[in-house]
Amino acid sequence: MRDDPDALMRNDPDALMRNDPDALMQTALAGFADPVLDAQAAFRAVLEALSRPGRVQHLSALPEVPPGLSPAAACVLLSLVDADTKLALAAGDAAEAWVRFHCGAPFTPVTAARFVLDASAQLGDLDAGTEEEPELGATLILEVAALSEGPGWRLTGPGIREVHHLHVEGAPAGFVAAWQESRTRFPRGVDVILCAGDRIAALPRTVAIEEG
Amino acid sequence: MSVLARASADEIALRLEALPPAPPHRRLRGPETGLVMVRGRAGGDGASFNMGEMTVTRCTVRLDDGTLGHAYVAGRDARQAELAALVDALMQDAARQNAVTQVVIDPLHAAQAARRATEARRAAATRVEFFTMTQMR
Numbered sequence: 286m287r288d289d290p291d292a293l294m295r296n297d298p299d300a301l302m303r304n305d306p307d308a309l310m311q312t313a314l315a316g317f318a319d320p321v322l323d324a325q326a327a328f329r330a331v332l333e334a335l336s337r338p339g340r341v342q343h344l345s346a347l348p349e350v351p352p353g354l355s356p357a358a359a360c361v362l363l364s365l366v367d368a369d370t371k372l373a374l375a376a377g378d379a380a381e382a383w384v385r386f387h388c389g390a391p392f393t394p395v396t397a398a399r400f401v402l403d404a405s406a407q408l409g410d411l412d413a414g415t416e417e418e419p420e421l422g423a424t425l426i427l428e429v430a431a432l433s434e435g436p437g438w439r440l441t442g443p444g445i446r447e448v449h450h451l452h453v454e455g456a457p458a459g460f461v462a463a464w465q466e467s468r469t470r471f472p473r474g475v476d477v478i479l480c481a482g483d484r485i486a487a488l489p490r491t492v493a494i495e496e497g
Numbered sequence: 498m499s500v501l502a503r504a505s506a507d508e509i510a511l512r513l514e515a516l517p518p519a520p521p522h523r524r525l526r527g528p529e530t531g532l533v534m535v536r537g538r539a540g541g542d543g544a545s546f547n548m549g550e551m552t553v554t555r556c557t558v559r560l561d562d563g564t565l566g567h568a569y570v571a572g573r574d575a576r577q578a579e580l581a582a583l584v585d586a587l588m589q590d591a592a593r594q595n596a597v598t599q600v601v602i603d604p605l606h607a608a609q610a611a612r613r614a615t616e617a618r619r620a621a622a623t624r625v626e627f628f629t630m631t632q633m634r
Contacts, residue, residue: 313525313563313565315523315526386526386557
């Protein structure tokens with residue numbers, strides 16, 4: 286197939302223009318049904334999640350999701366990632382083709398990325414910004430098995446009146462310890478968006494997590 | 498594809514009406530408008546330079562059977578891009594290809610060629626032969 290220029294052109298004109306043979310894999314799944322309003326709704330949900338750490342937000346307008354991505358993670362990528370944001374993605378070929386088609390984001394290693402969706406990434410490896418520009422710190426999009434409000438993690442910090450309880454199933458082993466370690470470099474640091482099904486909850490770098 | 502890129506949305510829609518109704522399609526991406534940098538080379542082999550940006554609208558559609566159609570057209574006509582992408586998808590079906598070529602592509606191509614020929618004739622009528630003028634002196 287790759288030797289036939291007409292076939293290449295038909296499958297992914299972008300890839301041919303970029304002269305990038307790896308990108309010639311295509312996706313047949315749609316993004317948001319209404320790109321403007323759905324992306325705004327998803328952005329609002331992310332904003333709400335980050336301003337009220339640990340509160341679970343439901344996303345309603347979901348795209349067609351490739352294997353390897355949860356609907357929530359796909360929504361977050363569609364609304365936050367574009368051709369100007371470096372992305373580290375480890376979710377399989379189908380997800381990669383989908384993100385390339387709909388977001389057009391350049392893929393980079395974990396250490397150089399603004400957004401990271403990689404289950405094996407360690408908080409300490411991510412770009413934490415600089416003392417002068419801490420806002421350049423990366424955002425980790427973390428897929429977990431389930432999210433609900435209830436006994437589990439004990440969150441405190443800005444955006445939480447006293448204490449907030451978040452129950453997370455399937456977080457990476459040692460996440461809470463790594464988070465405490467990561468918070469010591471404040472204002473540098475990493476923000477996390479937890480995704481499960483159509484739910485998201487966020488952990489901005491200001492929040493403190495205790496188990497139990 | 499170049500025929501569709503030069504045809505207006507109304508022209509394409511008019512030709513498509515003559516075909517059996519197209520299967521339902523869904524927009525995968527766009528139609529969305531953006532800028533594309535046009536690059537050129539002086540004399541065809543010089544160093545490449547950026548000539549300027551042009552407005553381009555692109556669209557990708559998927560038919561119910563999963564066929565994808567892509568289109569990039571100059572300008573901001575979203576409907577033209579979507580119809581061109583739809584025709585691109587229809588053309589990939591061997592059973593439909595002939596009908597689409599005969600009913601949509603060929604007439605559009607003929608109309609465009611005729612339009613070009615008329616313009617060329619009108620331009621030719623006002624052509625000045627500088628060579629003749631020098632001879633007259």
